[in-house]
Structure formats: structure tokens, C-alpha cells
Amino acid sequence: MIVLDPPDVLVNHAALARIPGLIQPREPLSVHRRLPGYAPTPLIGCPDLAAELGVGALWVKDESARLGLPAFKMLGAAYACYRVLTERLGHDVEWSTIDELAAAFAPLGRLTFSAGTDGNHGRAVARMARLLGMHAVIYMPDNIPQARIDAIAAEGAEVVVIAGGYDAAVEESARLASDTCIVLSDTAWPGYADIPAWVTEGYSTIFGEAEHQLAQAGAGRPDVVVIPVGVGALAAAAITHFKAADGPGAHLLGVEPESARCVMESLRAGHPVVLPFPQTSIMAGLNSGTPSHLAWPLLERGLDAMVAVSDEWAVAAMRSLAAAGVIAGETGAAALAGLQAICADPAGAPVRAALGLGRRSRVLVLCTEGVTDGAAWARITGYPVPDAALPEPTAGGNA
Ligand SMILES: Cc1ncc(COP(=O)(O)O)c(C=O)c1O
Numbered sequence: 523m524i525v526l527d528p529p530d531v532l533v534n535h536a537a538l539a540r541i542p543g544l545i546q547p548r549e550p551l552s553v554h555r556r557l558p559g560y561a562p563t564p565l566i567g568c569p570d571l572a573a574e575l576g577v578g579a580l581w582v583k584d585e586s587a588r589l590g591l592p593a594f595k596m597l598g599a600a601y602a603c604y605r606v607l608t609e610r611l612g613h614d615v616e617w618s619t620i621d622e623l624a625a626a627f628a629p630l631g632r633l634t635f636s637a638g639t640d641g642n643h644g645r646a647v648a649r650m651a652r653l654l655g656m657h658a659v660i661y662m663p664d665n666i667p668q669a670r671i672d673a674i675a676a677e678g679a680e681v682v683v684i685a686g687g688y689d690a691a692v693e694e695s696a697r698l699a700s701d702t703c704i705v706l707s708d709t710a711w712p713g714y715a716d717i718p719a720w721v722t723e724g725y726s727t728i729f730g731e732a733e734h735q736l737a738q739a740g741a742g743r744p745d746v747v748v749i750p751v752g753v754g755a756l757a758a759a760a761i762t763h764f765k766a767a768d769g770p771g772a773h774l775l776g777v778e779p780e781s782a783r784c785v786m787e788s789l790r791a792g793h794p795v796v797l798p799f800p801q802t803s804i805m806a807g808l809n810s811g812t813p814s815h816l817a818w819p820l821l822e823r824g825l826d827a828m829v830a831v832s833d834e835w836a837v838a839a840m841r842s843l844a845a846a847g848v849i850a851g852e853t854g855a856a857a858l859a860g861l862q863a864i865c866a867d868p869a870g871a872p873v874r875a876a877l878g879l880g881r882r883s884r885v886l887v888l889c890t891e892g893v894t895d896g897a898a899w900a901r902i903t904g905y906p907v908p909d910a911a912l913p914e915p916t917a918g919g920n921a
Contacts, residue, residue, distance in 0.1 A: 526832065526834045526835055526838065526863070526866075526867075527832045527834065527835075528867050528868075528869040529780075529831045529832075529835070529860070529863035529864065529867055529869055529870065530780055530783065530786065530829070530830040530869075531827065531828070531829050531830075531864065531869055531870060531872060531873045532786050532789055532790060532827060532828045532829075532873075533826070533827050533872050533873060533875075533876040534789050534822075534825050534826055534827060534828065534876075536822060537774075537823060537824060537825060537826040537827075538765065538823050538824070539765070539771060540765050540766070540767055540769070540771065541761065541765045541766070541820070541824055542767065544761075544762050544765060544766035544767065544769070544820075545762075545766060546726065546762060546763060546766050546769060547723040549601075549723075550597070550601045550723050550724045550726050550727050551726070551727045551730055551731075553601055553604050553724075554589070554597060554600065554601070554724075554727050556617065556618055556619065556620070556623075557589055557596075557600055557620060558589070558590065558620050559589050559590045560589060562731040562734075562735065563583060563584055563585050563586075563587070563588055563594075563728070563731065564583075564584045565581050565582070565583050565584070565731075565732055565735040565736065565739075566581060566582045566583075566584055566846065566847065566848055567579070567580075567581055567741075568580045568581065568582055568846045568848075570846065571842060571858075572885070574842075575861065575862065575865040575885075576865060576880070576881060577746075577865075577879060577880070577881065577883045577884075577885050578880075578881055578883050578884055578885075579741065579883075579884045579885065580884075580885045580887060581732075581736070581741070581744070581884075581885070581886050581887070582843065582846070582848050582887050582888075582889050583731075583732045583886060583887070583888050583889065584848050584889050585854070585888065585889060585891065586848070586849055586850060586851075586854060586889060586891060586892030586893070587892060590649070591642070591645060591646060591649060592642075592891060592892035592893070592894070593641075593642040593646075593807070593854075593890055593891040593892070594642075594725065594728060594888075594890050594891075595642040595643045595645070595646040595708070596646040596649065596650075597724040597725050597727050597728065598643070598646070598708055598720075598722065598723075598724035598725050598755070599637075599643060599646035599647045599649075599650050599706065599708075599721065599724070600646070600650055601720055601721070601723060601724030602706055602717050602718075602720035602721045602724060603635070603647070603650040603651075603654065603706065604623070605717075605720045606704055606716075606717055606720070607627045607633075607654070610630055610704075611626070611627065611629070611630060615627070620654075623654065624653065624654045624655050627654055628655070631702070632655065632656060632657060633656050633657070633702055633703070633704060634651075634656065634657045634658065634698070634702060634703040634704070635647050635648075635650070635651045635656055635657070635658045635659075635703075635704055635705075635706045636658070636659045636660070636661070636695040636696075636698040636699075636703055636704070636705050636706065637658070637660055637661070637692075637695050637705070637706045637707060637708075638660075638661040638662075638688065638691030638692030638693070638694060638695040638696075638707065639660055639661070639662055639674075639691060640662065640663060640666055640670075640688045640691070640806050640807060640809055640810075641662070641666060641670040641673075641674075641806060641807065641894075642807055642891065643708045643721075644660040644661075644662060644674050644679075645660075645670075645673055645674045645677060647660065647679075647706045648660055648674050648677035648678065649677050651677070651678070651679065652677050652678050652679075657679075657680070658678070658679035658680070659679065659680045659682065659695070659698060659703075660674050660679045660680070660681050661682050661683075661684055661691040661692070661694045662674070662681060662682070662683050662684070662691055663683070663684065663685075663686065663687045663688055663690065663691050664683050664685050665800065665802075666683075666806065667806075667894070667895065669894070669895065670806075670894065671683065682694070686799060687799045687800050687801060687809070687811065688801070688809055688810050689796075689799070689810065689811050689812050690799070692707055692709055695707065696711075705717070706721075708721045708753065708755050708814075709755065709810070709812070709814040709816075709817075710814045710815040710816035710817070712815055715815070715816045718755060718814060718816050718817075719816055721755055722755045722756075722758050722759045722762070722816070722817070723759070725755065725756050725759035725760075726759050726762065728759070728888070729759065729760060729763035729764070730763070732744075732886060733763075736886075741884070742884060743770045743771075743772065743884070744772050744884045744885060744886035745772055745773060745877075745878065745883045745884050745885070746772060746774075746775060746877050746878075746879055746883050746884070746885045746886070747760055747764060747772045747773070747774050747775070747885075747886045747887075747888075748775045748777060748857040748858070748860060748861045748885065748886070748887045748888065749776055749777065749857060749888055750776075750777050750778075750805070750807070750808055750853065750856040750857045750860075750888060750890055751776040751777060751778050751785050751808065751821075751825075751828070752782075752807055752808040752809070752810045753784075753810045753812065753813055753817065754776075754813045754814050754817035754818065754820075754821045755814050755816075756890070757774070757776050757785075757817065757820075757821055757824070757825060758814070758816070758817035758821065758824075760774055761774060761820045761823075761824030761825070762820070765824050772886075773826045773827075773876070773877040773878060773879075774824060774825050774826050775825075775826065775827050775828070775829065775860060775861070775864070775873065775877060776821070776825045776827070776828045776829075776860075777828070777829055777830075777831065777856050777857050777859065777860030778808060778828065778829075778830045778831075779801070779803030779805045779808050779809070779830065779831065779832075779833065779836075779856070780803075780830040780831060780832050781801050781802050781803050781809075782797065782801035782803055782805075782808055782809045782810060782811065783797075783828070783830040784797045784810060784811050784812055785813050785825070785828060786828040786830050788813050788818065788821075789821070789822065789825070789828060794815070794818050795813075796811055796812045797811035797812070798811070799811060803833055803836075803852075804833045804836060804837075804852040805833070805853045805855075805856045805859075806853055806894070807853035807890065807891060808853055808856060826876055826877060827864075827873040827876050829860040829863055829864050829870070829873060831856070831859045831860055833852070835859035835860070835862065835863050836852050836853075836855050836856055836859045837852075837855075837902055838859065838862065839855035839856070839858040839859035839862055840852065840854075840855040840899065840902050840903055841902065841904075842855075842858060842862065843858060843889065844899075844903035844904075844905050848889055849892055849893055849899070849908045850889045850891065850893070851891045851892055851893045851894040851895070851899065852894070853890060853891045853894075854889045854890050854891035854892060855889065856890075857887045857888045857889065857890070858887050858889070861885065861887060864879075893908055896908065
């Protein structure tokens with residue numbers, strides 16, 4: 523078992539087993555099913571990893587290829603685009619293909635979508651804009667690898683690179699709001715919540731699929747679910763799924779990079795905390811300094827524990843996932859990194875106790891992103907560069 527820097531841990535004593543008033547969204551899956559390339563992502567059983575960590579069973583929900591992109595983010599962006607454009611149109615639309623959907627929205631004219639991103643959400647918004655014949659302006663921080671910027675530009679979007687990190691990129695993108703420009707953010711702030719709420723609802727597909735896949739395999743329900751946390755929108759979707767009155771129930775562990783632990787510090791403080799810029803983890807998708815205003819009330823009552831890990835834990839988790847046949851990038855490996863840290867390090871004991879984690883536990887771990895840098899992945903894992911890391915055709919295609 524690996525031994526690295528002790529993780530920072532927090533047990534959230536205010537967490538509830540069930541949260542009153544939560545409703546599981548049903549519509550997003552029916553929208554996703556009609557998008558090009560929809561298929562449930564794999565749920566991979568990892569018995570060797572389970573044995574190594576001393577838990578009963580471990581599954582990885584592998585979001586490294588989702589709706590033609592290398593992360594889960596299309597689920598949120600696509601559903602939010604669909605909902606906001608339907609509202610603008612003022613009536614429901616009949617459609618079964620993306621071209622029919624684009625035709626139904628054509629009377630709205632060529633609108634612009636704007637978003638701030640450290641990569642995945644912005645690429646998904648740009649992809650939706652392209653599929654629907656709209657325009658996209660995507661703001662990105664200047665510390666993002668060029669490949670991520672190029673991937674968004676290849677979707678046909680205008681990319682604006684700015685100083686100041688993810689939070690500043692979101693702020694800049696929000697300034698473009700107008701009658702012809704829709705701000706499509708995955709994070710919320712006071713006065714701006716509808717679209718991020720739809721983004722979060724869109725993520726529900728991951729958990730619905732996982733539950734179905736586990737049932738089909740006769741594997742029962744997970745007792746512990748491990749989720750990587752940036753602004754907390756994905757964690758909010760997990761909380762809504764598992765902790766709704768009619769949800770399956772589970773203990774939820776959130777994982778952050780130690781340099782971007784805004785949700786952990788907020789839970790410690792009892793109110794949302796903004797971390798000073800910069801956030802510098804190699805788990806780039808989690809480099810946010812501010813929890814989502816919309817997610818916060820759920821995170822506060824829904825996350826049972828948090829762990830913050832150094833980048834070395836992410837590197838070790840990439841190796842473990844590669845050995846288990848899961849090709850994960852740095853951010854994609856974050857959730858397993860957090861689980862490994864609380865299992866391997868004595869500092870994890872209070873969290874293990876709070877989660878009831880032990881030899882009989884069934885654990886579901888999210889892997890939210892594939893490889894972002896093939897050469898780095900090969901160097902870290904010792905495996906050859908995977909096909910997934912090769913540049914994919916984008917503009918003009920319908921992947
Ligand atoms: C690959 C990946 N995983 C996890 C997350 C975390 O999601 P959230 O910001 O909703 O907490 C992100 C956010 O951008 C991401 O890109």
C-alpha cells in the first residue's frame with residue numbers, strides 16, 4: 523500500500539442520511555439518449571484494488587469517454603442548453619435527432635453561448651454550440667495547457683485566455699450576458715442559478731446508469747460513493763441521487779486537491795469560503811477557489827466527509843487505475859486518490875469510521891476524465907500512450 527504525504531481530512535458531523543425536499547430529475551436521461559454517440563459509460567469492477575484497500579467491492583464509473591468527449595461534462599452542458607433554449611422558444615419541441623433539435627431552435631437565430639472553464643465544461647458548451655448551429659465564446663485561465671485551449675478552438679469556439687484562474691474566467695464570461703448571449707456556467711452565484719441547476723440535473727445520468735448497471739450485475743447498491751469536487755456541482759448531483767427521500771442512500775466522500783480545498787475549508791468555517799488565487803493542482807478540473815452558491819446548501823448537509831490530497835496521490839491513483847484497465851488522467855484519478863489516501867494513511871481513520879468503511883463496504887468511485895496529456899500518462903504509468911490520448915477529429919464531425 524502507498525504511503526505519501528498525510529491527507530487533510532474532515533468529518534462533516536452536520537451531514538444527514540436523507541435530505542428532505544430533494545427530487546431526482548427524470549428528464550435528463552431522455553435528452554441524453556437522443557444525443558449523438560450516447561451510450562452508458564462502463565462500470566468497471568476492480569477486485570484487486572478492493573482487496574488492496576480492504577473493502578468488500580469497488581467499482582469505477584469510467585467517464586473517460588462520454589458523448590464524444592473525454593469527460594462527463596457534456597451531460598450537464600447538453601441538458602442546460604436544451605432547457606434554456608426550450609424556455610426561450612416558449613414551448614416544448616418534438617425531436618429525435620440532434621439535427622431535428624437544431625432545426626427546432628433555428629427560429630431563435632444564431633445565439634452565442636459564453637462560459638468560463640478550465641477545460642471540460644467549456645469544451646462541452648462549445649460542442650453543443652456547434653451541434654446546434656450557435657456560436658460560443660469560452661474564457662480560460664492562462665495557466666491551462668495549450669492542448670486544452672486548442673481542443674475548444676477546434677470546436678469552432680472563440681477562446682479568450684485571461685489572467686486570474688478559473689474563478690476569473692467565469693466572472694469574465696458572465697459579463698457577456700445579453701439578449702443574444704446566454705451565459706452557460708456550471709457554477710452559480712447570487713442571482714444566477716437556473717442554468718447551473720440544469721447542469722447539475724444533467725449529471726444525474728451518471729448515477730442513474732451506475733445504479734442500473736449494479737442492479738443488472740446483481741451487485742446491490744454502493745454503501746460509499748467517492749466524488750471529485752471542484753465547485754461542487756457534480757457532488758450536488760450525487761447528493762440529490764443518493765440522499766433524496768426516495769434515493770438509495772449511501773455515505774458520500776468528497777475529494778479535493780490540497781491546493782484547491784474550497785469546499786473542505788467552507789465546511790470547516792460553516793459558510794462558503796473563497797480561497798486566494800492561485801489553485802495549482804495537476805488535477806486541473808478541480809482547481810476552483812469558490813464553491814458553487816447553488817451547490818453549497820447541499821454540500822453542507824450531504825457530504826459525509828472530505829479528504830484533500832497532494833498531487834502525488836493523484837499520480838499513484840493514475841497508476842492503480844491503469845493497472846485495473848481504466849485510462850484516467852490526473853483529474854479523473856482524483857476520487858480514487860482520495861479513497862487510497864484515507865485507506866492507507868492513519869490520518870484517514872476518522873473518515874473511515876464516519877463512512878463505516880470496512881471489509882463489507884461496497885464502494886463506487888467516479889473517474890470523471892480520461893487522459894489529457896498522453897506523454898505524461900505514459901511516463902507516469904509505464905504503459906504505452908493510449909489511443910484515447912491521440913487527437914480526435916472535431917470540427918465538422920458529429921462525434
Ligand atoms: C474532469 C472533472 N472532474 C470533476 C470536476 C468537478 O466537478 P464540480 O466542479 O462540479 O465539482 C470537474 C469540473 O470541471 C472536471 O472537469
